[in-house]
Amino acid sequence: MFAFEKSIKTSAGGVSFALSNRFGGVSKKPFESLNLGFHVGDEKHLVEQNLQIALSAFYALQPSSKIAKSLAYLTQIHSTQGVCVSSAISGIVNLGEGDFLLTNRKDCALLVLVADCNPVLLYDKRNNALSLIHAGRAGVFGKICTHALESMYQRFGTHARDVYAFVGVGIRECCYEVGSEIASHVAQMARDSKYTQNARVFLTTREGKAYLNLQAMLESEFHELGVGESEFMQGCSCCDKSFFSYRREGTTGRFGLFGRLL
Numbered sequence: 217m218f219a220f221e222k223s224i225k226t227s228a229g230g231v232s233f234a235l236s237n238r239f240g241g242v243s244k245k246p247f248e249s250l251n252l253g254f255h256v257g258d259e260k261h262l263v264e265q266n267l268q269i270a271l272s273a274f275y276a277l278q279p280s281s282k283i284a285k286s287l288a289y290l291t292q293i294h295s296t297q298g299v300c301v302s303s304a305i306s307g308i309v310n311l312g313e314g315d316f317l318l319t320n321r322k323d324c325a326l327l328v329l330v331a332d333c334n335p336v337l338l339y340d341k342r343n344n345a346l347s348l349i350h351a352g353r354a355g356v357f358g359k360i361c362t363h364a365l366e367s368m369y370q371r372f373g374t375h376a377r378d379v380y381a382f383v384g385v386g387i388r389e390c391c392y393e394v395g396s397e398i399a400s401h402v403a404q405m406a407r408d409s410k411y412t413q414n415a416r417v418f419l420t421t422r423e424g425k426a427y428l429n430l431q432a433m434l435e436s437e438f439h440e441l442g443v444g445e446s447e448f449m450q451g452c453s454c455c456d457k458s459f460f461s462y463r464r465e466g467t468t469g470r471f472g473l474f475g476r477l478l
């Protein structure tokens with residue numbers, strides 16, 4: 217069900233988050249079994265069951281009888297736009313298109329879906345505010361975490377120094393081969409970066425092929441932003457068959473990062 221779970225308690229409240237794997241759901245091949253994405257071709261009623269199963273398990277990690285089991289997610293479009301959960305929601309709700317969610321509400325969990333893209337969490341320890349981010353190649357190139365942090369600053373007064381960042385399993389440089397056009401774009405981005413001396417951190421070459429390291433790009437972005445603390449989960453979604461991988465399987469399910477404020 218969950219490959220990683222963690223909670224952080226602070227004087228302002230805290231955060232609970234968990235990354236699902238592909239086990240414990242009801243979907244059939246090629247979505248077996250805990251597919252959380254409606255858009256991949258799976259049967260709708262099975263995805264609904266999977267979301268309920270995973271959400272109940274997620275809330276059970278930090279039980280509280282007072283809080284309704286609501287959940288917000290997005291139709292992810294590889295943008296750098298986000299949606300704020302500012303009013304109460306009931307049940308499991310799609311809040312429209314975008315690639316990051318943010319909130320300071322304690323009565324709603326957030327979910328981002330991935331299958332090789334990076335699931336990212338930003339938690340503001342001082343103001344008890346949360347953002348979950350779908351950071352694929354387009355999102356990382358567009359600095360979606362910077363956009364999310366700017367939204368958190370505007371809404372909640374978040375400063376990077378108070379932020380804890382978590383990056384869950386995504387595709388890594390062991391598997392993420394890219395073409396020459398992307399490679400030269402990344403090389404230019406590396407030259408523009410203040411904290412990375414050259415493109416070799418973002419790109420590695422093996423047998424004449426270029427491999428992209430999105431996690432290194434995220435780490436560089438966090439440094440540039442001045443994020444107080446960051447944690448990167450080990451592993452690669454394309455190597456580890458307990459996760460859905462678009463690169464490995466093509467038609468497949470989605471796993472997800474759940475987060476909620478305490």
Ligand SMILES: [Zn+2]
Pocket residue numbers: 387388389390391392452453454455456
């Ligand atoms: Zn790999």
